[in-house]
Amino acid sequence: MAKEAALTSFEEEMNETDEFTVKTPIELGACTWRAVFPAQEVAGVLHEESSTSFSFTVRPHSTSIAVWDVPSPIAFNDTFKIKVGVTCSAGCKLADEEIRIYGRKGKKVATVALGDVPWPGTSALYWAEVGLEAPGVQGEYRWRVRLPKPDLELPHEGASYHFAFTTAKPPEHTVKVEVTDKLTKTPIENSLVALHSRGTPYRGYTDEEGVARVAVPRGEYKVYVVKHRYADFQTTAEVRSDMDLKAEVWLTPPSQWGD
Numbered sequence: 001m002a003k004e005a006a007l008t009s010f011e012e013e014m015n016e017t018d019e020f021t022v023k024t025p026i027e028l029g030a031c032t033w034r035a036v037f038p039a040q041e042v043a044g045v046l047h048e049e050s051s052t053s054f055s056f057t058v059r060p061h062s063t064s065i066a067v068w069d070v071p072s073p074i075a076f077n078d079t080f081k082i083k084v085g086v087t088c089s090a091g092c093k094l095a096d097e098e099i100r101i102y103g104r105k106g107k108k109v110a111t112v113a114l115g116d117v118p119w120p121g122t123s124a125l126y127w128a129e130v131g132l133e134a135p136g137v138q139g140e141y142r143w144r145v146r147l148p149k150p151d152l153e154l155p156h157e158g159a160s161y162h163f164a165f166t167t168a169k170p171p172e173h174t175v176k177v178e179v180t181d182k183l184t185k186t187p188i189e190n191s192l193v194a195l196h197s198r199g200t201p202y203r204g205y206t207d208e209e210g211v212a213r214v215a216v217p218r219g220e221y222k223v224y225v226v227k228h229r230y231a232d233f234q235t236t237a238e239v240r241s242d243m244d245l246k247a248e249v250w251l252t253p254p255s256q257w258g259d
Contacts, residue, residue: 003022030056061092092156177193178245182249187206187210191206197222202214218239229251
């Protein structure tokens with residue numbers, strides 16, 4: 001017997017129980033159960049046994065993968081790290097489950113086990129940091145993270161996820177960008193600073209002093225500064241050596257903030 005529940009609602013000819021939960025079997029596939037009202041005497045009235053069948057399908061727990069902290073671009077043949085997390089739809093513990101990373105043409109480039117402690121602020125996102133080596137040719141790459149079906153007591157599905165990055169020439173110079181409020185002259189923290197050259201973006205964020213340092217190869221760049229509630233800033237720069245740039249940005253009217 002999976003569950004026993006008492007009738008609690010009596011309206012006209014319909015009697016009902018409260019809502020209750022039962023555990024499904026571990027075996028996957030179609031399953032048929034039977035709900036039975038045993039023969040019994042209620043208020044001096046004898047009731048015969050009655051029953052009905054209902055069917056459902058048992059499926060494995062689903063899993064999903066998240067990838068974050070992927071740097072881009074990455075210098076040719078340089079080593080870099082990403083973070084990979086996996087969660088179960090039912091919150092099962094996935095510690096020590098194996099994650100595999102596949103590069104071009106499906107070649108496996110790394111294997112790592114998920115850690116024992118979920119990512120801070122979550123209850124069941126088990127994660128690991130993975131060290132990888134970038135290809136030696138400039139371009140855009142799309143690699144795959146795969147979780148094989150976990151070998152757990154309860155059946156689980158595997159999962160797959162693609163992440164992208166670009167490779168470029170190694171940095172030669174550092175561009176220092178100082179971002180300030182044009183009206184108050186105060187530094188603006190956590191502004192996105194991006195330098196673009198031939199479709200390749202180099203990014204950084206300003207610190208508490210409103211300064212971002214972005215390492216780039218020699219060349220010509222479009223420089224962008226983006227900060228929520230401020231108008232975007234744009235200029236061009238020809239980088240031949242280390243250089244400093246200043247970006248003054250305007251605070252936009254509150255009606256444009258979209259908060």
